[in-house]
Amino acid sequence: MSERLHTAGTTMLDRARDLRPLIEREADTAEAQGKLTTPVVDALHEAGLFGINVPVPLGGAELSPRELLAVFEELSYADPSTGWVVMATTLENGTAGAYLGDDAVERIFTGPRMPLFAGQGTRPGTAVRENGGFRLSGQWSFASGMLHAQYVHSLGAIEGTDDVRIFITPIEDAKMLGNWDVLGLRATGSIDYSIDGAYVPESQTHVFTANEPLRGGAIYRLGVLDQALICHSGWAIGVGRRLLDELSRHAVARAGRTGQIAGSDAFHAGFARAEAAFRAAKALVHETWEGAERTLDSGRVLDVREETMVRLALNHVTWTVADVARFVYASGGTSALRDGLIQRLFRDVNTGTQHITSSPQVLHECGRELAGLALDQSWVIFALEG
Known part of the structure; x- marks a missing residue:
């Protein structure tokens, strides 16, 4: 881990700005279908914008706070739902990359594209210790970007302890509950979901208040x-x-x-x-x-x-x-x-x-x-x- 703050310059901001015409053209369609369109998601991947908060050792850009502010501002100017999905998924894949164990990172951060995460980290489900990991169950709301995600980021309280953790599970372990009939941000697909007894290895968890990264600056x-x-x-x-x-x-x-x-x-x-x-x-x-x-x-x-x-x-x-x-x-x-x-x-x-x-x-x-x-x-x- 580097003690210093990493800065990456304006490359990602420039790429976000270049995508504005495409994002604006697709915004109405995205709102109607309740999720971002495939051309926008593909373009965000190709520009590397889903990696802006991922540690450099994992191939991310690891932008500084004010660099992140600028990119989120630009994407949200183009379309608030697009900005919201990018900020939610990059928060979750970035913190996973920084705090998860080595085994989990080696499994998850592979392939040609950055993995996308969605979920909820405020109201906890319940986790029970089992065989070097946990059984996680619960129901969560407002999982922004869930319809584009490969992994789920969920808060859980470990039964019988004061330990509260973030649990990362494959998208297949989550049951989609829909329930996104809302006033605005309709293209974020921030649906409810549940998990029923999914096994989560300990390396795919981290303490919710973690602030000592295993990777990144x-x-x-x-x-x-x-x-x-x-x-x-x-x-x-x-x-x-x-x-x-x-x-x-x-x-x-x-x-x-x-x-x-x-x-x-x-x-x-x-x-x-x-x-x-x-x-x-x-x-x-x-x-x-x-x-x-x-x-x-x-x-x-x-x-x-x-x-x-x-x-x-x-x-x-x-x-x-x-x-x-x-x-x-x-x-x-x-x-x-x-x-x-x-x-x-x-x-x-x-x-x-x-x-x-x-x-x-x-x-x-x-x-x-x-x-x-x-x-x-x-x-x-x-x-x-x-």
Whole structure:
């Protein structure tokens, strides 16, 4: 393991940007079928974008936090569902590559394509020890990218202990339960699934709070949760920028017509406020992760205040973008009401706000720590404990 933070440059960002026309063309079809289209999935594989968070020793790009933010922003600008699927699968194959045992990695990370993972890592199933491994059972929700995955990433609590782990199982061990009739992010295929007594070798598991990687560099000292915060922050930034750009195009196209928003002082002021709020929230994300990168590059892990700030930055940008979406929807009039890009962006943003990483509980805990009311406490997932 390298102590230093690996940086890869702009190659992956450039490739993501090159795919924008294809992703935009396929977005409506993907939404209708509930998963990304085959041309988009193939193109993402060919560009290496499913390997952006995989350790370099396993053939991945192992981007730094701000490099990841930029790629997730670009893909989510092109289509929020595409950005969401890529962030979910790359979080899970990257952390698997960093934390799983050697036997598991040798089995899984082979072949011409990066393996894709999907699953859920917040509400645990149950695991029972058996013959050097575990029997895993449970039911999980919101497995983003499941319809494209070869492996499943599931949280499980080991019976009779306080040990909570991530379990990696072949897709064949999971029963697909469907249940993705939702407001937005429809092309992510974030279906429910269950596993009934699947055997999982110990090397295909890792402690949920693992932050000492077996492969790769300093980014993996963040652990699974903090890496997820990068994913969701980049997604929110990309969708927020697209909303404002689409509203600008809408207004310009109607300039000169009587009664249109292009001639409204109230709209001009509202757009300025929305732009300023969005840029400020984006700046907080980048400022926070710039500091986190310095910490990681010095060989340390984030302290309590830094952990607070990466959570707060995500919460703030997510709910700021939700405010932006409401302004864009209201300003778009009947064009936003009808089926189309602004309507889809509005639905996708309001679906994204429901993710547990941006919940009100996290905001309350951030405020408690920032106000000096959580002395001698540390972050345990989404709560501060003493």
